[in-house]
Amino acid sequence: MHKDDRWIVDHFEELVTKYAGRYIAVVNEQVVVVGRRAKEVDDTAREKYPDHVPSVLFVPREEDLICALFGLIMPFIED
Numbered sequence: 001m002h003k004d005d006r007w008i009v010d011h012f013e014e015l016v017t018k019y020a021g022r023y024i025a026v027v028n029e030q031v032v033v034v035g036r037r038a039k040e041v042d043d044t045a046r047e048k049y050p051d052h053v054p055s056v057l058f059v060p061r062e063e064d065l066i067c068a069l070f071g072l073i074m075p076f077i078e079d
Contacts, residue, residue: 004055025054
């Protein structure tokens with residue numbers, strides 16, 4: 001796993017708190033661009049840091065995570 005991807009995993013809760021519902025670009029273990037569209041975030045990060053490939057991701061909202069988790073455990077819940 002790339003160091004920026006590991007940083008994202010290690011700081012995911014903080015990212016959800018700060019950037020929920022937006023796209024972010026991470027370079028050198030820092031959030032360098034925040035926006036509403038993945039392509040714009042990626043393009044801007046590549047312009048700012050031409051020697052790096054940014055890690056771009058959509059940061060889910062807490063309610064999105066709850067729905068996803070509920071969907072995962074629902075098959076195991078018995079009536």
